[in-house]
Amino acid sequence: MNLNCKIKIVIFFLLLSSFYPIKWAFPQNKNNSFQITQQSTENNQTTLAQADLYYKQASDTLKLGNYKEAAELFVKAAETEQMTPSPSWSFIALSFNNAGHCYIQVGLYEKSLNYHQQSLKIREKLVQLARNYCLDLV
Numbered sequence: 046m047n048l049n050c051k052i053k054i055v056i057f058f059l060l061l062s063s064f065y066p067i068k069w070a071f072p073q074n075k076n077n078s079f080q081i082t083q084q085s086t087e088n089n090q091t092t093l094a095q096a097d098l099y100y101k102q103a104s105d106t107l108k109l110g111n112y113k114e115a116a117e118l119f120v121k122a123a124e125t126e127q128m129t130p131s132p133s134w135s136f137i138a139l140s141f142n143n144a145g146h147c148y149i150q151v152g153l154y155e156k157s158l159n160y161h162q163q164s165l166k167i168r169e170k171l172v173q174l175a176r177n178y179c180l181d182l183v
Contacts, residue, residue, distance in 0.1 A: 092125060092126075092128055092129045093126070093129060095125050096122050096123075096125040096126040096129070096136070097122075099118050099119075099121045099122035099125055100118075100119065100122040100136075100140060102118050103115045103116075103118030103119045103121075103122060103140075103143065106118060107143075107147065112147040112148075112150040112151045113147065113148075113151050113153075115143075115144075115147045116143075116144040116145075116147035116148050116151075116156075116160075117144075119140045119141070119143045119144035119147065120140070120141070120144045120160070122136075122140045123136075123137045123140035123141050123144070126140070134167050134170070134171055135167075135168075135171060137167060138163075138164045138165075138167040138168045138171070139164070141160045141161070141163045141164035141167070142160070142161065142164040144160045145157045145158070145159075145160035145161040145164065148160065
């Protein structure tokens with residue numbers, strides 16, 4: 046792995062660690078206004094429970110030092126959350142970020158960089174939405 050890739054990983058880690066989880070969802074309507082939606086269908090609740098279960102399993106696996114398996118479970122949690130009608134994008138970003146950290150531990154730096162980039166992209170969109178929402182309030 047070259048120095049440039051290591052520097053990029055460190056920069057992404059620093060950028061991501063400066064964000065706090067944001068529990069807002071992406072806009073669901075065409076005019077890009079901020080909208081929080083909640084759907085309580087049985088299927089949605091089952092999918093949310095599965096995503097939480099994968100995340101908890103990943104956390105437990107991480108504590109045991111099985112980094113590659115933990116990374117795969119974090120990715121599975123994020124992908125499961127994406128299938129819900131109104132996904133928690135902060136949860137998805139956090140899961141991708143954690144997967145990236147796990148892949149660093151096993152030396153898979155390109156995979157790590159990919160998941161950190163996905164996480165950063167989601168968080169940047171969340172921050173932009175929050176800024177737009179705050180400007181609409183003024």
